[in-house]
Amino acid sequence: MRLFKTAVTGVLVLVFIISSGIISRAELYNLEVQQEIEKEAQLKEAAKKPVKKKEKKKPKLTGEAAKREKIVNAAMALIGQDYWPGGTGSEEDYGYDCSGLTQHAYMAAGIAIPKKSTEQYRKANIILQRELKRGDLVFFNTRGTGVNHVGVYIGGGMFVHAPGIGKQIQTADLNKNYWGSRFFGAGRYIK
Incomplete structure (x- = not known):
């Protein structure tokens, strides 16, 4: 969810920058490519982390x-x-x-x-x-x-x-x- 919010915020900032003429389309394309590379790196890093499994405790028999x-x-x-x-x-x-x-x-x-x-x-x-x-x-x-x-x-x-x-x-x-x-x-x- 956090990754999605970051992506949406990034897109809104880019739309503002392009409409203001601060950045060209080529530079925008390079930024988008860089963002994709960063997302992939984050996903790969997240995949490396072990998933913590909750240990099921056996119910104590009586x-x-x-x-x-x-x-x-x-x-x-x-x-x-x-x-x-x-x-x-x-x-x-x-x-x-x-x-x-x-x-x-x-x-x-x-x-x-x-x-x-x-x-x-x-x-x-x-x-x-x-x-x-x-x-x-x-x-x-x-x-x-x-x-x-x-x-x-x-x-x-x-x-x-x-x-x-x-x-x-x-x-x-x-x-x-x-x-x-x-x-x-x-x-x-x-x-």
């Missing part, structure tokens, strides 16, 4: 949402750690088993849940798969004997789990053939 994020973040932080039978991540253990992982993740949100996957399932509020939210637990029957595996649902059909001996904690797709066919149910502890 209540249920905060607990869910703590659970998911705690589970995700363990990705790559070794599976250890019966492991809870204590100094005596070299890693986590599936229920030790979920217990650890829930402790990060201040929620105590049982150690074994069967007990975690039994004490959870059972929900439908379509009702899953981040931080809920997903249970599997991998041996044909009922619940024997558990993971933390992280959204988008994915969950974090400790798959077994010789493997590391990882994410998996709940809807892929192996896990989809062994899905037993879902549970919620967050109210």
Whole structure:
């Protein structure tokens, strides 16, 4: 806007100068060319300046949402750690088993849940798969004997789990053939 006002003012001054006979048309042309060069230089200089973007602050999560994020973040932080039978991540253990992982993740949100996957399932509020939210637990029957595996649902059909001996904690797709066919149910502890 300021550039426009400057240009208009300049044109008015030039009209006055020409009509008064103070300057010739050739000199006017040279002045106009010079003004164009100056405008281009100003625009180039303005283009070099970085545009300040307002940083959007993430809204601070509270209540249920905060607990869910703590659970998911705690589970995700363990990705790559070794599976250890019966492991809870204590100094005596070299890693986590599936229920030790979920217990650890829930402790990060201040929620105590049982150690074994069967007990975690039994004490959870059972929900439908379509009702899953981040931080809920997903249970599997991998041996044909009922619940024997558990993971933390992280959204988008994915969950974090400790798959077994010789493997590391990882994410998996709940809807892929192996896990989809062994899905037993879902549970919620967050109210």
